[in-house]
Amino acid sequence: MSENKKPTLxxxxxxxxxxxxxxxxxxxxxxxxxxKKVQLVYSPxxxxxxxxxxxxxxxxxxxxxxxxxxxxxxxxxxxTDILVALGDCAxxxxxxxxxxxxxxxxxxxxxxxxxxxxYHNPQIPKGVPKLLKRVYPLHExxxxxxxxxxxxxxxxxxxxxxxxxxxxxxxxxxxISKFG
Numbered sequence: 483m484s485e486n487k488k489p490t491l492x493x494x495x496x497x498x499x500x501x502x503x504x505x506x507x508x509x510x511x512x513x514x515x516x517x518k519k520v521q522l523v524y525s526p527x528x529x530x531x532x533x534x535x536x537x538x539x540x541x542x543x544x545x546x547x548x549x550x551x552x553x554x555x556x557x558x559x560x561x562t563d564i565l566v567a568l569g570d571c572a573x574x575x576x577x578x579x580x581x582x583x584x585x586x587x588x589x590x591x592x593x594x595x596x597x598x599x600x601y602h603n604p605q606i607p608k609g610v611p612k613l614l615k616r617v618y619p620l621h622e623x624x625x626x627x628x629x630x631x632x633x634x635x636x637x638x639x640x641x642x643x644x645x646x647x648x649x650x651x652x653x654x655x656x657x658i659s660k661f662g
Contacts, residue, residue, distance in 0.1 A: 490538045501543075533558055534561065538563050564627045565625070566628045567620045569634050582617050628653055631655070635659070642658060
């Protein structure tokens with residue numbers, strides 16, 4: 483990396499509540515300092531449609547629940563140096579994984595969400611990504627480099643991980659965060 487080029491950061495939201503993104507934004511004024519150190523290249527916060535070819539750090543919030551997310555996860559992992567599972571949904575599946583326990587198949591979930599609760603036609607809407615048979619935490623579908631647990635993780639923990647990674651150090655989460 484050239485001296486003038488900032489490290490790149492991407493933030494992705496899969497099946498989660500966006501609480502992790504809210505914690506990221508709760509870094510408050512430190513966001514301005516972070517913006518001086520990194521280039522945000524992909525996020526729900528900016529209008530970028532395609533994931534870049536090479537990203538230094540990618541934070542992913544949420545569990546993998548559909549084929550579109552699984553495909554995106556594979557693209558992201560191939561183009562990311564350091565992949566971080568952000569929050570309990572990405573780390574364990576959390577609330578989204580409740581679907582794994584008792585609902586039989588993907589159509590039952592869509593029917594319950596879109597048909598039983600509305601006046602819509604019982605056809606699965608076009609454009610809705612096909613659900614996977616179960617919900618997966620990130621590490622069950624790809625290699626994850628670091629985990630930031632919490633529902634949501636604290637802004638201090640998110641900032642700690644980013645600060646350590648940008649300094650070339652491995653975050654020691656066991657020193658600052660207790661899981662479970």
